[in-house]
Amino acid sequence: MSLLGAPARLRPLVAAIRTVGRRWFHIQPADVSSFLAATGIKELDAVFISRGTSRPRDNDASLAVLIQADRDPRPWPHDAGAVQKASFFGPSITAAPAHALASRRDGAGGQLGQGGLGLLALRRDKPDEVRQISIPSSSTNSFDQVEADRFVASLGIDSATNQEVAKTLRGFWQLFDRHEGLWFTFKLAQTNGKVEVIDPFLEFDDFSVPRQPLLQSYHASRPLDDNTRLAEKGGLFYLPLPPTLPRVGKVGCFGYGAGNAMATMDGLNLVGGGPANFLDGGGGANRQNARLAIETLNRQAEVKSIFVNCFGGITRTDIVAQGIVDAVRENGISKPIVVRMKGTGSEDAAKTLRESGLEFAFHDDFREAAAHAVRAAEDGHL
Structure with missing residues (x-):
């Protein structure tokens, strides 16, 4: 069986990573x-x-929007x-009268983030109750006030406001467009002639932060455990997985390249164990980030x-090995460490270790290494 040859078995782990390990x-x-x-x-x-x-x-x-x-x-x-x-890809605005969702559970319907209102499920089950407008990703195509007025009127809501x-809906669209939003949900209630925004959930992409000064302080102050914050500061893509999720295990795994890191996690599952995390070393291997x-x-x-599973193409595995040795020496690490390296510098890496x-x-061999790491996690030694 190939490393990626068991999609049905690995589907729960993929779902877990999508839930926990997002870059937004x-x-x-x-x-x-x-x-x-x-x-x-x-407008806001x-x-x-x-x-x-x-x-x-x-x-x-x-x-509901x-x-x-x-x-x-x-x-x-x-x-x-x-x-x-031809078809285009671009953001969309979906809305329905909130009373159509009153009997639905909050969060239904395949949401990307945590702020689902069930609108996607409602669109699937009762498309006549939902309105959607898609906006081409182009500066010449925007959601102007005329379009916003027409969109709200199409929902059949009779109100003086x-x-x-x-106007408020257009304001949130401008926020989404200017600051690279991913997923906004909120409810709009009209109270005493004013617009009340209920439970707004505003989600953005981590990778937009360097381009978006407005987001930077909010991104920096978001809740993170100390270990994740240190890893992120050092340029690592580190995502600890809660042990209660399916296919999560006791092996801490690490490699360079997201595909390699994911394949390493899959391989641990295929030999009967499981990963405790996702960890990609980022854009370039060096002694410090290793x-x-x-x-x-x-x-x-x-x-x-x-x-540690590294494939040396442009990655210098010998330099990665030096970083591994530095970490163990400087911190007195006693957890068993299994290393599999192939490609550029792997002979020197083996010699260094x-x-x-x-x-x-x-x-x-990858399978032998993965199986050894799983055994070591159970036994507490190599």
């Missing part, structure tokens, strides 16, 4: 008001935020009778053995 973050609820004020978007000036409401308002003048970085292809807008152009709702990777895994309490005077297990 959301604005904390207590920070939403200050965040919206800092955007300078005038007059809104007020309400939190802690477990269900959408069930009056006719309330909306999802703005997402949609992955589904859409046909280009065209006039009646015009030749259909429809214009204010449309040392930090081993230190990070050593600090994770659930890790009982460490498995062998002559270090420290205890490592070195393998050429």
Whole structure:
């Protein structure tokens, strides 16, 4: 069986990684008001935020809204009778009267983030109750006020403040567009002529942060455990997996390249064990980040053995080996460490580990190495 030849067995682990190991973050609820004020978007000036409401308002003048970085292809807008152009990919706005969701569980419907309102499930089950507009990713195509007014009116909500709702909706679209949003959900209630934004969930891509000064302080202050924060500061992509999730085990694994790191996790499952984390060394292998990777895994309490799997193409495995030795010497690491390296510098890597005077297990074969790491996690030694 090939390393990736068991999709049915590995599906629970993939789902777990998608749930826990995402490269995006959301604005904390207590920070939403200050965040919206800092955007300078005038359409959001007059809104007020309400939190802690477990269900959408069930009056006719309330909306449930999802703005997402949609992955589904859409046909280009065209006039009646015009030749259909190619499909495009772009963000979408989905909305429905909140009363249509009142009987649904919050979170239903395949949401990307944690703020699902069940709109996708409602669109699937009762498409006539949902409206959606897709916006081509182009500066010449935008969600202007006329489109916003028309979109809100199409939902059949009879209210004197429809214009204010449309204005608020457009403001959130501008926020999503300007600051590289991924997934926004919120409910809009019309109260005493004003628009109330209920339980806003605003999610952004981590990789947009260097381009987005507004997001940087919120990203830096998001809740993280100390070990994850140290790893992130050192340029590692480190995601500890809760031991309660399926296919999660006791082996701390590490490699360079996301594909290699994922394949390493799969391989541990295929030999009867499981990974305790995802750890990709990032954009380039060096002695410092190899040392930090081993230190990070050593600090994770659930890790009982460490498995390093590196393939040397442009990666210098001999330099990685030096970093591994540095970590063990400088920190007195006693957890068993299994190393599998192939390719550029692997002979020198094996020599470095062998002559270090420290205890490592070195393998050429991946399956043998993975099985050894699983045994070491159970036995507590090599």
